[in-house]
Amino acid sequence: MNKKIIDFLKNTPQVYAESDGAFWDDEHISKHMLAAHLNPDCDNASRKQDGIINSVNWIEKLCDGGSNKKLLDLGCGPGIYAEMLAAKGFQVTGIDFSKRSIDYAVESSQKKNLDIIYHYQNYLNIDYREEFDVVILIYCDLGVLSPENRRILLNKIYRALKPGGMLVLDVFHEPYIKSFEEMQSVSYEQNGFWSPEAYVVMQRNQFYEESNNTLEQYLVITEEHCKCYNIWNQIYSKEFLEKEVTETGLTLVNFFDDVQGKEYTGLEETICGVFRK
Ligand SMILES: C[S@@+](CC[C@H](N)C(=O)[O-])C[C@H]1O[C@@H](n2cnc3c(N)ncnc32)[C@H](O)[C@@H]1O
Numbered sequence: 001m002n003k004k005i006i007d008f009l010k011n012t013p014q015v016y017a018e019s020d021g022a023f024w025d026d027e028h029i030s031k032h033m034l035a036a037h038l039n040p041d042c043d044n045a046s047r048k049q050d051g052i053i054n055s056v057n058w059i060e061k062l063c064d065g066g067s068n069k070k071l072l073d074l075g076c077g078p079g080i081y082a083e084m085l086a087a088k089g090f091q092v093t094g095i096d097f098s099k100r101s102i103d104y105a106v107e108s109s110q111k112k113n114l115d116i117i118y119h120y121q122n123y124l125n126i127d128y129r130e131e132f133d134v135v136i137l138i139y140c141d142l143g144v145l146s147p148e149n150r151r152i153l154l155n156k157i158y159r160a161l162k163p164g165g166m167l168v169l170d171v172f173h174e175p176y177i178k179s180f181e182e183m184q185s186v187s188y189e190q191n192g193f194w195s196p197e198a199y200v201v202m203q204r205n206q207f208y209e210e211s212n213n214t215l216e217q218y219l220v221i222t223e224e225h226c227k228c229y230n231i232w233n234q235i236y237s238k239e240f241l242e243k244e245v246t247e248t249g250l251t252l253v254n255f256f257d258d259v260q261g262k263e264y265t266g267l268e269e270t271i272c273g274v275f276r277k
Contacts (some may be wrong), residue, residue, distance in 0.1 A: 004226045005202075008219045012050060012206055014231060015213050016146035020227040022097075030100040032193050037101065047139060049275045051260060056084040058261035059136065059168060062274065066090035069133040072160060074123045074153075075141045079105030081114065086114045090134070093117040095126065109126055124152055128160035135161060137169040138259055140270060143234030150234075150244060158248040162277040169257040171236045172214075173271035180214050182207055194229075212236075223276040238266070241273050250275040 023029060033045050040049035047055070060066055066089035073082050077092030078101045086092045086109070094116060102120040109116040119277050124145075135157050142150055157167055185203045194201055202219040216231040236244075242252050253276050257268040264271070 004228065005219065007219065008204070008217075008228065009201060012204070013215070013217065015208055015211050015215075016232050017230055019229045019231075023229050023231070024096075024098040028196050029100050029194065033098065033102050034078060034104060035157045037080065046077055048216075052080055053082065054260040055138065056081060056088065058259070059085065059134070060088050060090075062168065062216055062261070063090075063134055063166065070131060071134040072126075072128070072132045072138065074126075074135065074157075075138045075139070076105065076118070079108060079118065080118050081136065081138065082118075083109060083112065083114055086116050091115070093119070093132075095119045095121050095123045097122045103240070124149055124156070126156050126160060128156075130159070130162045130165075132160050132177075133162055133165050134166070135167045137167070140170055140172050140233065142169055143171045143236065146232075147234075151247075154245055154248045154250075158250055160275060161250075165277045166253070167245070167275040167277075168259065168272065169245075170272040171241060172233050173266075173269055174235060174237055175267060176206065176235055176269040177212075177214075179269065180207060181205060182242050194218065195222050197222045197224075212240075220236055236271060238271055238273075241271060245273060245275050250277055 018050050026031060036045035042044060046052065047092040060159050063069055069090050071090040071092050073092060073094040076082050076096045079094055082094040084091045094105060097120065099120050102118050105118050147151060183205045186200065188200050190198050200221045204217045206215045212235040214233045214235065218229045220227050238255050246252060249268055253274040255264040256263055256272040258260055
């Protein structure tokens with residue numbers, strides 16, 4: 001354990017070095033994440049409710065309505081978008097590797113009598129062929145993945161789309177760097193976000209200029225354990241996003257400032273890309 005602490009303080013990790021454990025699917029952490037998803041005024045896990053409603057309305061418009069359209073929601077969380085899209089007539093399949101979120105989503109759709117298919121699965125393992133009219137990947141999830149995993153996922157999305165099908169995704173955009181603060185901190189919690197036991201958390205925020213990556217790194221130390229969580233993000237320019245996605249064979253339809261359809265200015269911290277097969 002001492003070695004881990006020394007390593008944390010001595011070295012910054014290689015870009016996209018993996019975490020010690022599942023973050024989204026951790027028994028304790030996922031409870032806090034689910035609560036954050038379901039809080040309409042919090043944007044830690046899902047966007048705030050007003051933003052989600054705007055996104056769903058915009059996606060419906062982009063698709064000329066939802067009826068008879070099959071939509072794949074990658075990283076669907078507890079199904080907030082999935083339910084609103086299903087209510088608009090989309091036939092929705094949601095995939096997420098948080099068991100807690102998927103269990104919640106299944107129960108909620110049953111209560112609301114919505115016909116949504118959910119899978120507890122890593123979306124890097126999907127294997128669909130020309131099944132979907134629309135694929136969505138919302139809340140900057142692409143840039144969390146390493147370049148190799150992004151290539152794998154984008155190729156799988158290409159295969160999953162019907163000819164003419166559409167991909168809608170958002171990622172962090174260059175202006176985000178201005179608000180990202182490098183820092184290090186140490187704090188003690190009795191029972192908090194990272195563990196039900198008392199713990200010390202050491203945090204480091206680091207910007208990797210050469211590759212345009214941000215890292216939020218947390219070393220969580222309890223009496224018995226020491227785990228390191230690395231949350232990576234790729235910061236995109238519009239050219240970089242276009243290159244990465246169109247390498248699969250998809251073509252660019254348009255860029256927007258956000259996944260609510262705000263016209264592209266290039267000044268916002270996110271960029272949304274719409275692509276077609
Ligand atoms: C930032 S949240 C966004 C959730 C949802 N798209 C929204 O905006 O409300 C990321 C979600 O993606 C899921 N996720 C991350 N990586 C995944 C993977 N490789 N396979 C499946 N789900 C994944 C997480 O469990 C989490 O629910």
